[in-house]
Amino acid sequence: MEALWRILILAWACHFLSSPGVLGAKIIGTPQQCDAARFVPGYNLAGEGLDIVKMKRKGAYVINMEDWRRPDGTCTLMENSYLGGILQKLPLAVDHWRPLSKCKMSVSSKIYESSEAVVKDATSSIKNDWKLGLNLPVTPANGVEASLGGTQSSAVSYAMRKSKADKYSFTSHEVHCNFYQYSLATALHLHSGFLELIKRLPNNYNSETKTAYRGLIDTYGTHYITKVELGGKMKAVTAIQTCKATMKGLTETDVKDCLDVEASATLSQTASVKTEFHHCQELKKKLGTSASFSSMFSDRHSEVVGGRIDGADLLFSGESDPEAYKDWLKSLKTVPNIVFYSLKPLHLLLEDNALTKAGLKKAIEEYILENALVKKCSRSCQIGTRISARDPCACVCDGNDFIKRNCCPVEKGLATLKVYNLRGRNLFGDETTETDGSVQVTYDKQIKRTEIINNNNNPNWPEEFEFGPIKMDKALHLYFELYDADNYWNSDLLGKCSIPLHQGTVSDGCMFQHGTFFFSYEVTCAPSLGGPHCDEYIPFPMSTSLVKEFYSNNGFFPEEHSKEHSNRSASTLRPTVVNREDVVSDGNNRTSLVSYCIPP
Numbered sequence: 001m002e003a004l005w006r007i008l009i010l011a012w013a014c015h016f017l018s019s020p021g022v023l024g025a026k027i028i029g030t031p032q033q034c035d036a037a038r039f040v041p042g043y044n045l046a047g048e049g050l051d052i053v054k055m056k057r058k059g060a061y062v063i064n065m066e067d068w069r070r071p072d073g074t075c076t077l078m079e080n081s082y083l084g085g086i087l088q089k090l091p092l093a094v095d096h097w098r099p100l101s102k103c104k105m106s107v108s109s110k111i112y113e114s115s116e117a118v119v120k121d122a123t124s125s126i127k128n129d130w131k132l133g134l135n136l137p138v139t140p141a142n143g144v145e146a147s148l149g150g151t152q153s154s155a156v157s158y159a160m161r162k163s164k165a166d167k168y169s170f171t172s173h174e175v176h177c178n179f180y181q182y183s184l185a186t187a188l189h190l191h192s193g194f195l196e197l198i199k200r201l202p203n204n205y206n207s208e209t210k211t212a213y214r215g216l217i218d219t220y221g222t223h224y225i226t227k228v229e230l231g232g233k234m235k236a237v238t239a240i241q242t243c244k245a246t247m248k249g250l251t252e253t254d255v256k257d258c259l260d261v262e263a264s265a266t267l268s269q270t271a272s273v274k275t276e277f278h279h280c281q282e283l284k285k286k287l288g289t290s291a292s293f294s295s296m297f298s299d300r301h302s303e304v305v306g307g308r309i310d311g312a313d314l315l316f317s318g319e320s321d322p323e324a325y326k327d328w329l330k331s332l333k334t335v336p337n338i339v340f341y342s343l344k345p346l347h348l349l350l351e352d353n354a355l356t357k358a359g360l361k362k363a364i365e366e367y368i369l370e371n372a373l374v375k376k377c378s379r380s381c382q383i384g385t386r387i388s389a390r391d392p393c394a395c396v397c398d399g400n401d402f403i404k405r406n407c408c409p410v411e412k413g414l415a416t417l418k419v420y421n422l423r424g425r426n427l428f429g430d431e432t433t434e435t436d437g438s439v440q441v442t443y444d445k446q447i448k449r450t451e452i453i454n455n456n457n458n459p460n461w462p463e464e465f466e467f468g469p470i471k472m473d474k475a476l477h478l479y480f481e482l483y484d485a486d487n488y489w490n491s492d493l494l495g496k497c498s499i500p501l502h503q504g505t506v507s508d509g510c511m512f513q514h515g516t517f518f519f520s521y522e523v524t525c526a527p528s529l530g531g532p533h534c535d536e537y538i539p540f541p542m543s544t545s546l547v548k549e550f551y552s553n554n555g556f557f558p559e560e561h562s563k564e565h566s567n568r569s570a571s572t573l574r575p576t577v578v579n580r581e582d583v584v585s586d587g588n589n590r591t592s593l594v595s596y597c598i599p600p
Contacts, residue, residue: 029089031073039068040078040088040097042230042336046184047093047191049220050343052130053371055122055153057338058221062194062349063184065091082179082333090182093189097182103231105177105329107263111252112170114391115156115163115552118237119373121172122150125233128342130223134365145375147555148368155237158301162239163553166539167408167528171238171256173263173315176339178231179332183342190349194220198356205359213363216346222364223343230336232306232328234315236263239299243408243528244537254283258293259316266318266325292319304328306337373555378546393554402469402526409526412535417443417467417478418522421507422450424482427457427494427515435484435494439517441465442479443501452485457515469526472501472533480510482517502532 029037047063050056068075068091077087081099090097112118123130136148150156162168197216202209240255258280284290294316304314308331310324317324347360377393385407388394397407402414419441427435434455441448446467453459477498485491495512503525509518525534542553550556 025079025087027077027087029075029077029087031069033077033087034068034073034075034089037075037077037087037089040080040090040094040180040182041083041334042180042228042338043091043094045230045336045338046182046225046228046341047188048225049194049346050223050225051217051221052123052149052223052343053152053368055150056221057225058219060193060220061191062220062224062346063093064189064191065093067092067189093185094182095185097180099180100178100229100231103177103179105175105267107173107175107260107267109171109173109256109260109263111256112159112172113252114394114554115159115168115170116147116373116375116393116555118159118170118172119147119151119156119552119555122147122153122156125338125340126343127227127229127340130343130345133345133348134361134368136365136368146372147375148372151371151373151551151557155235155301155303159237159239160552160555162299164542164547164550166541167242169240169242169252171240171252171259172235173238173256173259174233174235175263175267175315176231176233177329177332178229178339179336180230181228182230183227188349194349198350198354198360201356201359203355203359205362209359210363210366213359214367216360217363217367220346222367223345224349225338225341226344227342228338229340230306231339232332232337233304233339235303235305236313236315237301238297240297241537241539242406245297246404246406246408247411247528247537248287249411250283254280255293255297258283259297262292262294262318263315266315266322268318292316305339307331307335369558371557373551374558375555376550377554378542378550400469407527409529411471412529412537413472413533414526414529415470415472415503415534416524416526417470417501418464418524419448419467419478419519420464420522421518421520422461422463423518424457424459425516425518427459427482427484435459435515437461437494438483438485438491440479440481440483442481443467443470444473444476446470472523472535474500474533477501478521480517480519482512482515484514503530503534 044061044065047061047065049058049060049062051058068089070092076090078090078097079085080088110121112121130149137146159168159170162170197219201212201216205213238255238259240252242252245252245255257276261276261280280293284293289296294313300313302313302315307328309328314324314328345361345364347357347364350357350360375393379393381387381395385395385397388396395407396405397403399405402410404410422439422441424435424437427437434457436452436454437456437459438452439450439461448463448465448467450461450463453461477500479496479498481496482494483491484494494514495510495517497510497512497517499508501521501523503523505520505522507518507520509516523534525531525538528538528540530536530538542550
């Protein structure tokens, strides 16, 4: 019986150790085995320099990740359970390597209401606090909010460009799968190229030596990668023209959820999104289209990390190329890349007594702060709107049948109508007295009427009629009826006419048998609408006077401002008020009339 238990335990242990995601055998390989063995997948993805501002790996190593040979010619070999249990070698700089449990991929998604919100998520792939070891502000100073890190990453730059072109919101969709992880060993050998550049640095950091230190940052970045989780990741940031979507009857949540459905279909997870799928089908029916949401909202920044790819929009390729995702997933075991990682600042690699350590630390801090995105509202809210409780730079409206809370019109064709400057000339009403004239103005179901001006064949009616929000329709005309009346219930019609409306200010007249009638009207399209009948979508870009000063719709780089205002001393922090007076309405019912403080 005891022998049977031993056999069962041994069988269970063998099964456990051979399962993917379980640490396999670790042995000391002979020189012959080590020469023949390949490195573990992604062996050299740690130890590389990274620019925290651009979230970009530099392709330059600060740690030697190629050495594997011990003094006696041996090495560490690991059994890779994902590749049939083959033995692969580790660099001396790698420690705690192991395969991870089999991944179960699912779609995670978010909505960003502004480009500045995209910045806050730019460093989400970093697992530790990358600011440790640096003297950087962790909370807003003097009420000024600033984002550090990732401010010039590719996804952020994409969102920033969009934010200056129109009113945008953004969604992100991400899928990842991790197969391996490891960290750097305690005892590290610095890369010879990095050491050589460190030796050439001036001992002190100042304005004269800044170029040399900045050269090192240009080559190696600000940090180095100390721990990695390897596999693959697909991430897509989709730009949504907020008012354009609103006029289609869609919210950002609708778009996000339907993109969730289509991304999940790529992963063959249709059962988990059955309810959402039905909802999206109903939305497409209302829109009168069979097109996918990923094609209707195709303006996106896509990133695929790891594996072999052919440049396809992989995350939303479920219908167009169902095999592309499967092929990519299979390739991750042999061609992984970094999904999550930990960082340390470069200066921590130097000995405490190194003369250049303090200088490198200061240079890194200065570089990061120069590229901090300082939040400042480029426009103020107009009368009738109010500041959003969630974002001090966003304005919200009281929603009604014509305008949503996001200050976007609910549909195309919406406008306001004002009728004014109503005049009669050479009117002929009563035979014995002059005309007692009044005018009735009608548009759709709205009727306005002037007061009666007695005994006057050339009246000027003072009324200005505001018709409020109207729906422009080519079949609807503006109607005028001119009466000669002793009172409202006993009137003689002197004439009537109708005209089609179009955007802008129009002054015109109607010739009647009993005189001539003149009028003016003004049609103002709702925000984000234009064209003769206010049925064309019009993007609302940032005012040209602000484009150079602002990196995003509501953010700027202090360094860029110091160039724009070079006459001020860079060593002081006195605020300067800059007034812009380009007063124009945008899709958020805001104006570009601003007063903001720019740090020098």
